[in-house]
Amino acid sequence: NVSTNEIPENERIPLLRDFYCRGVLKAEVEARDGKPAAASFTSHVLPEAQLLIGGLCGARVIRTKQLVADGDDSLALIVNRSGVLGISERGHDLRLHAGEAVLTSAEDVTTFERMSLGSCFSLRVPRRVLAPMIVDVDDAVMRVIPEDTTGLRLLVDYAIALVHERALAVPAMRQLGVAHLHDLLALVLGATDHARDATGRGYKVALAEMN
Numbered sequence: 001n002v003s004t005n006e007i008p009e010n011e012r013i014p015l016l017r018d019f020y021c022r023g024v025l026k027a028e029v030e031a032r033d034g035k036p037a038a039a040s041f042t043s044h045v046l047p048e049a050q051l052l053i054g055g056l057c058g059a060r061v062i063r064t065k066q067l068v069a070d071g072d073d074s075l076a077l078i079v080n081r082s083g084v085l086g087i088s089e090r091g092h093d094l095r096l097h098a099g100e101a102v103l104t105s106a107e108d109v110t111t112f113e114r115m116s117l118g119s120c121f122s123l124r125v126p127r128r129v130l131a132p133m134i135v136d137v138d139d140a141v142m143r144v145i146p147e148d149t150t151g152l153r154l155l156v157d158y159a160i161a162l163v164h165e166r167a168l169a170v171p172a173m174r175q176l177g178v179a180h181l182h183d184l185l186a187l188v189l190g191a192t193d194h195a196r197d198a199t200g201r202g203y204k205v206a207l208a209e210m211n
Helices: 009-023 127-133 152-164 171-189 193-210
Strands: 028-031 038-046 049-057 059-063 075-080 085-089 092-096 101-105 110-114 119-125
Touching (some): 009 038, 009 059, 049 152, 075 152, 075 171, 085 101, 092 101, 152 171
Antiparallel strands (some): 059 110, 075 101, 085 110
């Protein structure tokens, strides 16, 4: 976890760079001109999944061409919960508004830039886990996912509930929770016929646990 609240401004960018490279994704972090960087994140690394919850402003995060060579092929669903988030990848320059989401790939040069103060949620999974579960994984990358997409809000709410209820600390609950997160992610992105039954079950179980 990381917070810049008590950190001097000149130490914040190195702190955030270290946090990303050690606990999220190898990336460069740069200050935006004229604005002090500020951030507060919690990261939860799980078997075949990683959750990142929090907010950032006054900085941009760049997955550079040099860093892409590290072989990380993970895919991340980025959900913008408030404010405006800019994401550039594969020739697309997107501006996500509150509630919108997009799938990004660690195999591609990517820039994340918070355009206004806000918060986000991300679920990162290995490509080998997600690719067999959805119709076309490459077609899904960098397509804006509207706020009202089936399963999107449930996915975020379920993930945050797992964190708040400390369910991830229990091995059996952690394994089951990650499986449901995978199912919900596939549902959001477009599950294959083979995976649809499992995603439907994951949806119903997650919905029942939230009620």
